Amino acid sequence: xxxxxxxxxxxxxxxxxxxxxxxxxxxxxxxxxxxxEPQAELAVEDAPGxxxxxxxAVADYYIVTHPDYRRCVxxxxxGHFVARVNTSVAPCADGTWQEECHMFELDLSSLGLDRSTExxxxxxxxxxTALVRxxxxxxxxxxxxxxxxxxxxxxxxxxxxxxxxxxxxxxRVDETxxxxxxxxxxxLSELSLNTNLSASLDxxxxxxxxxxxxxxxxxxxxLYESGLLIAGGHAVVxxxxxxxxxxxxxxxxxxxx
Numbered sequence: 001x002x003x004x005x006x007x008x009x010x011x012x013x014x015x016x017x018x019x020x021x022x023x024x025x026x027x028x029x030x031x032x033x034x035x036x037e038p039q040a041e042l043a044v045e046d047a048p049g050x051x052x053x054x055x056x057a058v059a060d061y062y063i064v065t066h067p068d069y070r071r072c073v074x075x076x077x078x079g080h081f082v083a084r085v086n087t088s089v090a091p092c093a094d095g096t097w098q099e100e101c102h103m104f105e106l107d108l109s110s111l112g113l114d115r116s117t118e119x120x121x122x123x124x125x126x127x128x129t130a131l132v133r134x135x136x137x138x139x140x141x142x143x144x145x146x147x148x149x150x151x152x153x154x155x156x157x158x159x160x161x162x163x164x165x166x167x168x169x170x171x172r173v174d175e176t177x178x179x180x181x182x183x184x185x186x187x188l189s190e191l192s193l194n195t196n197l198s199a200s201l202d203x204x205x206x207x208x209x210x211x212x213x214x215x216x217x218x219x220x221x222x223l224y225e226s227g228l229l230i231a232g233g234h235a236v237v238x239x240x241x242x243x244x245x246x247x248x249x250x251x252x253x254x255x256x257x
Contacts, residue, residue, distance in 0.1 A: 059133050059193070059194065060084060060090070060091070060133065060134065060135060060194065061084065061085050061131050061132070061133050061170065061193045061194055061229075062082040062083065062084055062085070062090070062103075062131070062132050062133075062134065062136075062152060063082065063083060063085055063128060063130075063131055063132075063166070064080045064081070064082050064103075064125055064126055064127070064128045065080075065081045065082060065083050065100050065128070066080065066081055067079075067080050067081075067126075068080055068081055068102060068104075073147070074104075075104040075105075075141070075147060075148075075149035075150070076147065077102075078104055079102065079103050079104035079105060079150070080102075080103050080126060081100045081101065081102055081103065082100060082101055082103045082132075082136075082152060083099070083100045083101075084194055085131065085170040085193050085194060085231075086169060086170050086192060086193050086194045086195060087194050087195070090136075091135075091136065092136055092150070093136040093137055093138045093150035093151070094138065094150075101136055101150070102150045103136065103150055103151070103152045104149040104150045104151065105139075105141070105149055105150075105151045105152070106122050106125055106126075106132065106151075106152050106154060107134075107139075107151050107152065107153045107154060108121060108122065108154050108157060110153070110154065110155060111154065111155075111156075111157065111256070111257075113256070117256070121157050121159065121256055124159050124160070125157065128165070129159070129160040129163050130157055130158060130159045130160060130253070131157070131158045131160075131170070131229055131253050132152060132154045132156065132157050132158075133154065133155050133156035133157075133158075134152050134153050134154040134155050134156070135152070135153055136150060136151070136152050136153075137150075137151055137153055138150060138151070139151040139153075156255060157255070157256050158229045158253035158254060158255050158256065159253060159254055159256055160251050160252070160253050161206075161209070161211055161215045161218065161219055161251065161252050161253065161254060162209050162210060162211050162215060162251055162252075164209055164210065164250060164251040165251075166231035166250055166251045167231060167232070167233075167250040167251070168231050168232045168233040168250050169192065169231070169232070169233065170192070170193040170194075170229065170230070170231050171190045171191060171192055171193060171229070171230050171231075171232075171247065172190070172191045172193060172227055172228070172229055172230075173188055173189070173190050173191075173201065173204060173223060173227065173228050173229075173230055173247065174188065174189050174191075174223070174227045174228075175187065175188055175189075175223065175224055176188060176189050176200070180241070182239065182240045182241045183202065183237070183239040183240065183241060184202035184203075184237045184238070184239050184241055184242065184243065184244035185202055185241065185244075186200035186201070186202070186244065187201075187202065187203070188200070188201040188202070188203065188204065188223075188247075189201065190245075190247060193229070199245065200244060200245075201244065201245055201246065201247055202237045202244040202245065202246055203237065203246045203247075204223075204228075204230065204246065204247045204248075204249065205235075205246060205247070205248045205249060206219045206220065206230075206249045206252055208232065208248040208249050208250070209232070209249040209250055209251055209252060211249075211252070218254065219252050219254065222254045222255070226255050226257070227255070228252055228253070228254065229252065229253035229255075230247055230249045230251075230252045230253070231249070231250050231251045231252070231253075232247055232248050232249040232250045232251070232252075233247075233248055233250070234246065234247060234248070235248055
């Protein structure tokens, strides 16, 4: 069973560096229903690379927390439970908001993957080593069970580079195209997944995850080609141009296309 801790965006503080608080959730699939999604709060004073509201749509990125071992009729049971990273609740297939949601099946059909690649991607997601951007829906699978199944319909899947258990905050990182003659330099942008918060970064350290040089090279190529998802924490870089954040990876994810 995966012992996964997901994260709630609540209050950003600065104690030498910018950090995000972690709230552990007991993945139990309980009955608590939250009517409205909580809004992320921002309270940072003069923080290097302080997160600000981004002019982008908030997406839904999910990770598996644990298999569903409950004993009941399929497809009401079976499959896995998933959580929405960086937040304390997720929109489930039945329309409620829960700490975690039931997922009987992962649908990757829109990605156009071959059968072998799709199978490996599903295995990675089930093992908790991949992230899926998508939506949970109740879908009639057209079999003899006669009950709709909770299906996560994916628009993107991102595979972990090292297989590490993710730690810290989940962000998308892209290049900005900015070139500086001094440092630190806002050469990268960071978008906090499942929120409307963004920030500038001077750099990222993928080797902090324990990745091999080949894995780091693949991650950096992916960053400049299609962006990179990173779970990790911040450190502060100082130089002639002031102070800015660096993002140190505990794990990073490459998009499967």
